[in-house]
Amino acid sequence: MKKRGVAVFGSTGSIGRSALEVINHLQHEVQLVAIAAQQSVNQICAQASRYQPETIIVSDPEAAQKVKDRLGRKYQVLAGIDALVPIAADPKIDIVIMAISGTAGLNATLTALSSGKTVALATKEILVSYGEIVARTARRFQGKILPIDSELAALHQCLAGQEIKSIRRLILTASGGPFWQNGPPKNATIDSVLKHPTWKMGKKITVDSATLMNKGLEVIETVKLFGIPPDKVATVIHPESVVHALAEFVDGSILAQLSRPDMRLPIQYCLTYPRRVPSLVAPLNLTEIKSLHFFPPDTRRFPCLQLAYEALRYGATAPCVLNAANQVAVKAFLNRKIAFELIPDIIEKTLKEHMKKKKRARLSLSILQQAERRATDYALKLINLVSGE
Ligand SMILES: NC(=O)c1ccc[n+]([C@@H]2O[C@H](COP(=O)([O-])OP(=O)(O)OC[C@H]3O[C@@H](n4cnc5c(N)ncnc54)[C@H](OP(=O)(O)O)[C@@H]3O)[C@@H](O)[C@H]2O)c1
Structure with a gap:
């Protein structure tokens, strides 16, 4: 069997590191061709020595120079975020694992899809903000999007072979x-x-889990990826993080996907799809777990989830605006500029300001990019007011 070429964009992050482990585990059938990160020089040099990709992309120019100096001529080292684009189109690569946080990997995602490749998509922000464009590009050029996000990967499995019209509800679980x-x-x-409590992830998504915005972003992802109306997507708090999502059908049946909370499983699912092979993840022992719990989410104490539904129902550029405002607010919290409880405030005010403007019926890449820029600027202005800068 010819090995399939894989690129891991965001290789030094939580998903990227897991992806490299899975690729190593599947080395008889996949070949790592390229890795990319922003600035983690030591880590990316160590990954290059350990996993031997041909190409390394470092988007920060100074960090890229340091990587070049350290690794010499053995590897192709490219600088800048734009360098991802030609690599995403490289015929040696069949699957692009997109795990760059935020929307910086959008162009590379669109390029991979328009080259007819498979994108194993971890980066939820891309689907939330640019889902229509991403889906349109995949359809037009026969590219394939496989979700790595565990809840979406679970739905992908529960919905295999099912008709959309037979779905009563899709239920996403949240650790809370x-x-x-x-x-x-x-x-x-x-x-x-x-x-x-249950997942080890990058800082941004961990803050999103604490505000429940992570679940809101996944509700939007679900609507955009599976073409389901927002009122058919529900969420439930499930502290054990064992059931990742459930699909309820019109006959009253519910299918669910269960596994240990370990991202190496959905990553492998994307790399071997539609086959299944033994993985690095230990099987579940249900008699050890004994009980699983489910609670309704409290949207009064966690308004971010409600804001995501509002953006989704409003439609047009609102999900992109919600995502941009959230990115800015989370960064400001992590940089100690605003208190945690101000995150939903910043998002709500940015969204309300956006909703005052004329609604755009047809979405294009440039309209969405403009909405993202404006929302980012507006949220930054609000933060500067609060932090007195
Ligand atoms: N972690 C999870 O379990 C999980 C689950 C589901 C979905 N996701 C989604 O997957 C994405 C990645 O999450 P994560 O937890 O792995 O994040 P993370 O640990 O913060 O890692 C982010 C990665 O992106 C790279 N990066 C950031 N900005 C970049 C840029 N401008 N150019 C090139 N590389 C850039 C970082 O490089 P440096 O190290 O050099 O900064 C790092 O490799 C997020 O969208 C998240 O929502 C994550």
């Missing part, structure tokens, strides 16, 4: 983050927000 029981404390510290 560190505060689901008592609500977020006043002035929650960064350490307490980053203490996720």
Whole structure:
């Protein structure tokens, strides 16, 4: 069997590191061709030595120069985020694992899809903000999007071979983050927000889990990827993070996907799809787990989830605006510029401001990019007002 070429964009992050482990595990059938990161020089050099890709892309120019100096001529080292684009089109690559946080990997995603490749998409922000364009590009050029996000990967499995019209509801589970029981404390510290009970992830998504915006983003992803109306997508708090999502059908049956909370499983699912092969993840022992719990989410104490539904129902550029405002607010919290409880405030105000403007019926890449830029600027202005800068 010819090995399939894989690129891992965002290789030094939580998903990227897991992806490299899975690629190593599947080395008899996949070949790592390229890795990319922003600035983690030591880590990307170590990954190059360990996993031997041909090409390394480092988007920060200074960091790229350091990587070149350290690795010499053995590898092709490219600088800048734009360097991802030709690599995404490289015929040696069959699957692009997109795990760059935020929307910086959008052009590379669109290029891979328009080259007819498979994109194993971890980066939810791309689907939330640019889902229509991404789906349109995949359809037009026969590219394939396979979701890595565990809830979406679970739905992908539950919906295999099912007709859309037979779906009554899709249910996404949420661990609830560190505060689901008592609500977020006043002035929650960064350490307490980053203490996720079940998953080890990058900082941005861990903050999103604590506000429940992560679930809101996944609701939007679900609507955009599977073409389901927003009122057919529900969420439920499930602290054990064992059931990743459920699909309820019109006959009353529910299909669910269960596994240990370990991202190496959905990553492998994307790399071997539609086959299944033994993975690095230990099987579940249901008699050890004994019980699983489900609770309704409290949208009063976690308004971000509700804001995501509002953006989705409003449609047009609103999900892109919600995502942009959230990115800015989370960054400001992590940089100690705003308190945790101000995150939903910043998003709500940015969204309301956006909704005052004329609604765009037909979405294009440039309209969405403009909405993202404006929302980013507006949210930054609000943050500067609050932090007195
Ligand atoms: N972690 C999870 O379990 C999980 C689950 C589902 C979905 N996701 C989604 O997957 C994405 C990645 O999450 P993560 O937790 O792996 O994030 P992370 O640990 O923060 O890693 C982010 C990665 O993106 C790279 N990066 C950031 N900006 C870049 C840029 N401008 N150019 C090139 N590379 C850039 C980083 O490089 P440097 O290290 O050099 O900064 C790093 O490799 C997010 O969209 C998240 O929502 C994550």
